[in-house]
Amino acid sequence: MAADQHVVAVDVGGTSIKAALVDRDLRAVETLREPTRRTGEVADVGQIAELVNRLGAGHDVVGAGVAVPGVVDDELGLVRTAVNLGWHDVPLRAELEAATSVPLLVRHDVRTGGLAEFTVGAGKGAPDAMFMPVGTGIAAAVQVDGSVLGASGYAGEIGHLIVDPGGATCGCGARGCLETLAAAPAFARRYAERTGRTITDAAGVAGLLSTDPDARAVWRDAVDALATALQAAVTLFGPSIIVIGGGVAEAGEALIAPLREELLNRLQFQRKPEVVRAALGQDAGRVGAALLGWQAAKS
Amino acid sequence: MAADQHVVAVDVGGTSIKAALVDRDLRAVETLREPTRRTGEVADVGQIAELVNRLGAGHDVVGAGVAVPGVVDDELGLVRTAVNLGWHDVPLRAELEAATSVPLLVRHDVRTGGLAEFTVGAGKGAPDAMFMPVGTGIAAAVQVDGSVLGASGYAGEIGHLIVDPGGATCGCGARGCLETLAAAPAFARRYAERTGRTITDAAGVAGLLSTDPDARAVWRDAVDALATALQAAVTLFGPSIIVIGGGVAEAGEALIAPLREELLNRLQFQRKPEVVRAALGQDAGRVGAALLGWQAAKS
Numbered sequence: 145m146a147a148d149q150h151v152v153a154v155d156v157g158g159t160s161i162k163a164a165l166v167d168r169d170l171r172a173v174e175t176l177r178e179p180t181r182r183t184g185e186v187a188d189v190g191q192i193a194e195l196v197n198r199l200g201a202g203h204d205v206v207g208a209g210v211a212v213p214g215v216v217d218d219e220l221g222l223v224r225t226a227v228n229l230g231w232h233d234v235p236l237r238a239e240l241e242a243a244t245s246v247p248l249l250v251r252h253d254v255r256t257g258g259l260a261e262f263t264v265g266a267g268k269g270a271p272d273a274m275f276m277p278v279g280t281g282i283a284a285a286v287q288v289d290g291s292v293l294g295a296s297g298y299a300g301e302i303g304h305l306i307v308d309p310g311g312a313t314c315g316c317g318a319r320g321c322l323e324t325l326a327a328a329p330a331f332a333r334r335y336a337e338r339t340g341r342t343i344t345d346a347a348g349v350a351g352l353l354s355t356d357p358d359a360r361a362v363w364r365d366a367v368d369a370l371a372t373a374l375q376a377a378v379t380l381f382g383p384s385i386i387v388i389g390g391g392v393a394e395a396g397e398a399l400i401a402p403l404r405e406e407l408l409n410r411l412q413f414q415r416k417p418e419v420v421r422a423a424l425g426q427d428a429g430r431v432g433a434a435l436l437g438w439q440a441a442k443s
Numbered sequence: 444m445a446a447d448q449h450v451v452a453v454d455v456g457g458t459s460i461k462a463a464l465v466d467r468d469l470r471a472v473e474t475l476r477e478p479t480r481r482t483g484e485v486a487d488v489g490q491i492a493e494l495v496n497r498l499g500a501g502h503d504v505v506g507a508g509v510a511v512p513g514v515v516d517d518e519l520g521l522v523r524t525a526v527n528l529g530w531h532d533v534p535l536r537a538e539l540e541a542a543t544s545v546p547l548l549v550r551h552d553v554r555t556g557g558l559a560e561f562t563v564g565a566g567k568g569a570p571d572a573m574f575m576p577v578g579t580g581i582a583a584a585v586q587v588d589g590s591v592l593g594a595s596g597y598a599g600e601i602g603h604l605i606v607d608p609g610g611a612t613c614g615c616g617a618r619g620c621l622e623t624l625a626a627a628p629a630f631a632r633r634y635a636e637r638t639g640r641t642i643t644d645a646a647g648v649a650g651l652l653s654t655d656p657d658a659r660a661v662w663r664d665a666v667d668a669l670a671t672a673l674q675a676a677v678t679l680f681g682p683s684i685i686v687i688g689g690g691v692a693e694a695g696e697a698l699i700a701p702l703r704e705e706l707l708n709r710l711q712f713q714r715k716p717e718v719v720r721a722a723l724g725q726d727a728g729r730v731g732a733a734l735l736g737w738q739a740a741k742s
Contacts, residue, residue, distance in 0.1 A: 219588075271593050284679070288598065289518075293587045296571055298714040300683025305675055316711040376604055376675050380583070382597025412615040415597040 151437025152196045152208040152246070155253065155429035156180070156187075163195040165203060166434035170264065174199060191205035192236075193243035200246065208248040209436025210261030211256035211429045212236065217297045221250040224297055249436040254300060255292050256432035257389065257424070258285025261294065263435055265423040266387045274383040275422070276302060277390030278370070278399075282327050286381050303327060307372040325369035328391050334362045350395040367391075367399070371406035376421075378407070382415050389422030396421060451495045451507040451545070454552065454728035455479070455486075458529030460493040464502060465733035469563065473498060484529035491492065491535075492542035499545065507547040508735025510555035510728045511535065516596045520549040523596055548735040553599060554591050555731035556723075557584025561591065562734055564722040565686045573682040574721070576689030577669070577698075581626050585680050595604025602626060606671040624668035627690050633661045649694040663699060665691075666698070670705035673718075677706070681714050688721030695720060 150173065155162045160179050162173040176195060181188040183326055186352030194336045196208050206209035214226030221237020223229075225422035251259070258267075258275035267273035267287070275285045286293045294300050303323040304316050312322030324330055339358045343349060374386060386407075404419035424431055449472065454461045459478050463471040475494060480487045489692075495507050513525030513528040520536020536549045550558070557574035566572035566586070581602030585592045593599050602611075602622040603615050610619030623629055630645035639659045642648060651658035673685060685706075692698055703718035723730055 153536045187585075189549075262645050272597070286679075288587075288592045289590070289595065291588070291590070293592070294681060296588065296681065296683075298571070299587060299679060301713065304678050304711070304713070318709070318711050372605075377598045377679060380585075380598060380676060380679055382593060382595065382600075384595075410617070412603070412617050414600065414603070 149204045149206045149441070150200070151434055151441060152199050152205055153430045153433035153437055154192055154195060154208065154210045155207035155256075155433055156186075156192060156212045157253075158213070161191065161195065162430060163199055164430055164434070165199040165205075166430075166437065168438075172430065180229070182230070184331060187226075187229040187231065189234065189239050190243070193240055196240065196244045196246060196248075197416050200244075200418060205246055207437040207439070207441030208240070208244065208246045209256070209433035209440060210236065210240065210248065210250045211253040211433045211436075212250060213253045215297045216250065216252040218249075218251045218255065218294075219296070221248075223250070234442060247440040249440045251432070252272045252285075252294075252297065252438055253429055254283040255285040255294060256389055256436065257422075257428035258287065258432070259292055259435055260424055260428045260432035261389070261422055262287045263386045264431065265428065266420050267385050268436040270383070270385045271385065272381070272383045273385045274381060274417075275387045275389060276374070277422070277428075278326060278392040279328050282323050282390075284377065284378075286383065288381060288383075291337065302373050302377055305373045305376055307369045322369055326366040326392070331362060331366065331392070334365070335359060336428070338362065346392045347394065350398055353398060363398075364402075367402045367406055370403050371410060374403075374407050375410045377416060378414050383417050384415060385420065387420055387422050389425070391430060393421055394425075401410060448503045448505045449499070450733055450740060451504055451653040452729045452732035452736055453489060453491055453494060453507065453509045454732055455509060455511045455528070457486075457512070460490065460494065461729060462498055463729055463733070464498040464504075465729075465736065467472065467566075467737075469730055469733050471729065474510050478501050479528070481529070486525075486528040486530065487555035488533065488535065489542070493618040495539065495543045495545060499543075504545055506736040506738070506740030507539070507543065507545045508533065508555070508739065509539065509547065509549045510552040510735075511549060512552045513636055514596045515551040517548075517550045517554065517593075518595070520547075522549070533619070542740045548739045549661060550731070550735055551584075551593075551596065552728055553582040554584045554593060555735065556587065556721075556727035557591055557731070558734055559690070559723055559727045559731035560686045560721055561586045563730065564727065565719050567683050569682070569684045571680070571682045572684045572686065573676060573680060573716075574686045574688060575673075576721070576727075577625060577687060577691040578627050579690035581622050581689075582650050583676065585676075585682070587680060591721075600671050601676055604672045604675055606668045618642045621672045625665040625691070630661060630665065630691070632656060633664070635660065645691045646693065649697055652697060662697075663701075666705055669702050670709060673702075673706050674709045675733075677713050677716060682716050683714060684719065686719055686721050688724070688727060692720055693724075
């Protein structure tokens with residue numbers, strides 16, 4: 145391909161949509177960010193097409209990649225359910241290709257971030273790797289034998305492993321899911337329940353770790369819950385490296401170090417994985433979408 | 444290939460080795476079974492080569508497949524550890540190809556059985572499927588996007604998911620693994636602990652289900668433990684079908700029906716899988732090894 149070819153990478157969220165024109169070295173030449181446009185509850189597919197067309201104007205755009213939250217069939221490019229976009233059975237790939245005339249791939253946002261971390265990030269070069277962003281929700285992308293699993297859209301829901309049977313009720317209806325103890329909102333909620341004091345978020349709890357035993361207890365419960373879930377995932381998948389991302393991982397070694405120690409202590413015969421922080425941070429979705437764009441261009 | 448070509452399928456166990464000459468329709472034309480030959484604790488690789496050569500004599504043998512228990516790197520054909528064969532880092536594929544001059548593939552026994560069930564057995568046609576033999580141990584083979592996972596040898600250890608934290612100590616060193624409640628030996632052990640009465644095996648417990656509340660309690664605990672482990676596996680893998688095999692599944696619907704009900708009751712947003720009994724029974728390893736033999740012949 146010619147050196148001046150580009151792809152468009154789009155990371156679709158419930159609050160905003162981030163898009164970028166990306167060159168062959170995965171550099172963002174131009175970026176755009178807009179609030180997600182809606183008709184009632186339903187996010188507007190046309191906005192994504194407009195972003196692709198606007199960024200591509202005047203450039204040789206040979207492909208595009210789009211990362212979407214929810215239950216996504218990557219192979220069909222079909223969004224089965226995306227609660228915070230109001231989408232059900234949206235044939236996103238077909239609609240966007242029709243509206244942009246650009247070859248395009250659609251993928252679940254966590255698997256897109258995983259693709260980026262496994263290809264150019266913290267999991268680079270590991271055939272068996274796992275990427276777990278810990279944010280508003282918790283999910284995992286798993287690469288086994290060099291392929292990211294779960295194109296049918298149903299795999300990787302590690303946030304809904306039961307780690308505390310009989311515990312708090314999760315949004316999914318079950319009790320004691322990992323998300324009830326370790327997703328970002330759980331930190332502030334559990335700290336408030338424990339102390340009666342309000343705190344804004346997980347970073348707020350992290351900031352109190354050196355001085356406040358209640359913050360330490362909330363943090364410890366989250367680390368133990370994450371270790372319980374990862375122990376199960378390691379037993380079933382056997383990754384050589386686990387990459388932790390998402391907003392809660394912004395705490396860095398305050399999260400990674402005790403989680404690594406607790407997980408490794410629990411493993412017996414299982415392969416002992418490296419546990420590391422994600423390398424790409426908030427850019428994982430965009431970088432992964434750009435990689436998809438180059439895949440779409442080739443196919 | 445010519446219609447008279449054959450492959451040799453070998454299923455290596457700690458007690459005996461089963462081998463067969465198999466035609467293109469996966470029919471066993473001739474079978475052999477021998478006690479596993481050992482030097483001290485170490486099983487003799489030469490016996491496997493002899494079986495391949497003996498069955499192949501006078502036939503056009505174009506490939507062979509060998510199923511082995513333990514931690515097996517399928518891609519390298521390397522047995523990392525097989526406790527009940529006394530093997531550590533045995534380059535089985537290379538040694539057998541040198542001794543037989545037949546193209547050959549080596550695979551973990553459960554993944555070999557899974558390959559058979561996913562290709563011609565109860566999971567036929569399902570791109571996302573799971574095979575879980577419940578016998579002396581419990582492990583799983585998982586197919587995602589049409590490929591059986593875990594060629595590096597570390598995946599699928601569902602028997603060592605913790606389903607009863609603080610429960611009985613497992614052979615692996617952890618407490619409360621699935622195997623402590625639901626592997627074949629656990630049925631007789633738990634029945635004896637509960638009643639002081641000796642019973643030979645899981646089939647013995649199954650035979651008492653209609654008359655003996657203690658047998659029912661032991662059975663129920665095993666079903667609940669299996670459901671807990673499968674709930675986690677479904678959340679992480681999202682299979683559309685779960686195929687239950689191994690000796691304990693010989694109980695048929697006495698196991699499958701309550702397990703199916705308990706698992707489906709626990710799932711929330713997850714894809715609801717079919718839960719069925721394996722179709723190939725004790726032949727799964729041999730059929731899978733034959734499929735590997737035909738793969739080796741093609742490659």
